[in-house]
Every structure is written in structure tokens, then in C-alpha cells.
Amino acid sequence: MGAGATGGYFGGRLAQAGKDVTFLVRPGRQETLRRRGLRLKGPDGETVVQPHTVTADTLDGHFDLVVLAVKSYGLEQALLDMAPAVGPRTVVVPLLNGMRHVDELEGAFGPERAWGGVCLISATLDDDGDVVQMSGLHRLGYGPLDGAEDERLPEVTYALSGTEFDSNPSLTIVQDMWEKWMFLATLGAATTLMRGSVGEINAAPGGLDLGARIAAEAMAVLTAAGHPARPGAVSLLRTGLSGTGVSTSSMYRDLVRGAPVEADAILGDFVAEAAKHDVPAPMLSAAYTALSIYSARRA
Numbered sequence: 549m550g551a552g553a554t555g556g557y558f559g560g561r562l563a564q565a566g567k568d569v570t571f572l573v574r575p576g577r578q579e580t581l582r583r584r585g586l587r588l589k590g591p592d593g594e595t596v597v598q599p600h601t602v603t604a605d606t607l608d609g610h611f612d613l614v615v616l617a618v619k620s621y622g623l624e625q626a627l628l629d630m631a632p633a634v635g636p637r638t639v640v641v642p643l644l645n646g647m648r649h650v651d652e653l654e655g656a657f658g659p660e661r662a663w664g665g666v667c668l669i670s671a672t673l674d675d676d677g678d679v680v681q682m683s684g685l686h687r688l689g690y691g692p693l694d695g696a697e698d699e700r701l702p703e704v705t706y707a708l709s710g711t712e713f714d715s716n717p718s719l720t721i722v723q724d725m726w727e728k729w730m731f732l733a734t735l736g737a738a739t740t741l742m743r744g745s746v747g748e749i750n751a752a753p754g755g756l757d758l759g760a761r762i763a764a765e766a767m768a769v770l771t772a773a774g775h776p777a778r779p780g781a782v783s784l785l786r787t788g789l790s791g792t793g794v795s796t797s798s799m800y801r802d803l804v805r806g807a808p809v810e811a812d813a814i815l816g817d818f819v820a821e822a823a824k825h826d827v828p829a830p831m832l833s834a835a836y837t838a839l840s841i842y843s844a845r846r847a
């Protein structure tokens with residue numbers, strides 16, 4: 549569902565590996581994909597696949613697996629449009645950041661079909677509509693939200709394996725999603741508040757300290773919410789915040805090109821979680837306020 553940066557990337561890699569993939573898209577995107585093919589550009593070169601696409605009005609029959617890859621502000625319509633594709637045994641794996649979509653997905657399709665998902669990638673669409681993978685990271689995690697063994701997990705794992713990206717079935721997907729949320733809340737707040745990449749922030753006076761302070765707030769929120777970050781997640785966060793590189797966040801890239809941002813789902817809900825547990829989060833809160841002003845001006 550959606551053939552933008554993440555849907556285009558993971559779906560394109562699956563199609564490249566010979567899997568039976570259909571992209572549910574809107575007419576504008578369908579036209580671009582017809583004209584140019586689905587082009588994936590990245591550190592390892594360029595690949596073109598000719599994707600099979602459908603639009604909501606031509607969607608027919610149930611699918612085994614739906615990978616939901618829209619922005620949070622497009623979720624409501626996306627759930628309506630994809631509903632005919634979801635049958636009794638369909639599994640829906642969302643790639644969205646944040647946690648609010650979990651309730652919406654469960655509400656729409658029921659807990660037996662709504663799974664959790666996490667994607668770690670830095671991707672964007674360029675001016676031609678091609679998918680650009682901006683670093684070597686491309687990991688997709690998925691699993692049932694209740695963490696119980698599910699006979700469909702090996703089937704979904706088979707469907708999502710044998711491609712160029714890392715595929716991670718997980719029985720701790722809710723914890724994985726919280727940790728991903730912590731990572732993105734930190735990186736998203738730092739890059740949008742400072743209007744710069746990780747390398748630029750770290751090179752500026754006070755930049756290193758700022759990153760560490762936002763990370764400390766975010767980790768405290770996870771602990772208070774009952775999902776303390778595991779050592780691997782803490783180390784990923786530290787690595788993500790260190791260095792001199794050009795890495796940013798999808799929210800930063802949306803901000804600098806004047807596009808809508810997912811501030812409410814990524815930072816608003818996170819700050820609300822902090823308030824619920826009386827955890828001070830002044831830096832995260834400042835970033836959310838700044839993005840809310842940006843969103844109000846765009847409206």
C-alpha cells in the first residue's frame with residue numbers, strides 16, 4: 549500500500565527478487581511508475597523493475613500480506629482504500645513511525661490481521677519520482693502484536709526473505725516499535741530543531757550535548773512508559789547520533805522541502821507520553837512546538 553520512499557523500496561526489492569507484488573497506488577504515482585518503471589537508486593547502483601500496480605477502484609480480491617507504507621496523515625484514507633484487499637487470513641504489516649496507527653489498524657481490521665512493523669532505512673523520492681536509498685541500512689522487522697507464535701509468521705517470513713534487505717521476524721515487535729520511536733523522536737527532534745544533519749549538529753558549538761540531552765529525554769520516556777530501551781537500541785541510538793555524516797530524518801527532509809510533516813504522530817504523541825508519566829522533555833517538546841508552527845503556516 550503506497551509506492552513512495554519506503555513502500556517503493558521494500559516492494560521494489562521484493563519484486564526484483566521475483567516475488568508476486570502488487571502496488572496499490574493513486575493515479576499520479578501509477579502514471580510515473582508506468583512511464584519510468586520503479587527505479588531504486590542507492591549505494592550499490594540503480595535497479596529498475598516494472599511494477600504491477602492497481603488503484604483503489606480496480607482493487608480486486610484478498611491479499612496474503614499487505615505492507616502499509618503511507619505517512620501518518622494519509623492513514624485514514626489508506627485504510628478505507630485498502631479494505632477490499634484484506635481478507636480473513638491477510639496480515640497487515642505497517643511501516644509507519646510512531647505508535648498511533650496500531651490502534652487504528654486494529655480498529656479497522658481486527659487484532660488477528662493487524663501486526664506490528666518497523667523499518668530502518670533512510671530513503672526518499674527524488675524529483676523524477678525515483679526511490680533513493682541514502683545509506684546501506686535497509687531492515688524490515690515484523691510480527692504479531694501479542695508476541696504469540698502465529699502459524700502465519702513463517703509464511704510472512706518466507707514472503708519477505710530472499711531479497712537484498714534484512715528481514716527480521718520478531719516476537720517482540722511492540723518493544724521494537726517503541727525503540728524505533730525513541731530513535732526517530734530523538735533524531736527527528738534534533739535535526740528539525742537545529743535544521744541540520746547529524747554531522748552539522750555535532751560540528752556546531754553545543755551540538756553534541758544537545759543530541760545527548762534529547763536522547764536522555766527519549767530514553768526516560770521509554771522507561772516510564774514500561775518499555776525501557778534494550779542495550780542494542782541504546783547503542784543504535786548513540787551510533788545514529790554520532791559522527792560527521794549527512795544523515796538526517798524523514799521528517800527533516802519533509803521540512804526542508806516544504807512538505808507536510810508527521811509531527812503529531814512522531815513527536816506530539818511522544819511528548820504526550822512524557823507528560824502522562826511526568827517525565828520532563830523540554831527539548832522534545834520544543835521541537836514539537838516548532839514543527840506545529842511550521843504545520844500551521846502550511847495549512
Ligand SMILES: NC(=O)C1=CN([C@@H]2O[C@H](COP(=O)(O)OP(=O)(O)OC[C@H]3O[C@@H](n4cnc5c(N)ncnc54)[C@H](OP(=O)(O)O)[C@@H]3O)[C@@H](O)[C@H]2O)C=CC1
Nearest residue numbers: 550552553554573574577618622626644645669670671798
Ligand atoms: N523515508 C524514510 O526514510 C522512512 C520513513 N518511515 C516511515 O514510513 C512511513 C512512510 O513514509 P515514506 O515512504 O517516506 O513516505 P512517502 O511520502 O515517500 O510515500 C508514501 C506513499 O504513500 C502513498 N499513498 C498515500 N495514501 C495513499 C492511498 N490512499 N492510496 C495509495 N497510495 C497512497 C503516497 O502516494 P502519492 O504519491 O499518491 O501521494 C506516497 O507515494 C512514514 O510513517 C515514515 O515516517 C520509516 C523509516 C524511514
Ligand SMILES: CC(C)(CO)C(=O)C(=O)O
Nearest residue numbers: 667668669670732797798
Ligand atoms: C531514523 C530513520 C532514518 C530510521 O529508519 C527513520 O525512520 C526516518 O528518518 O523516518
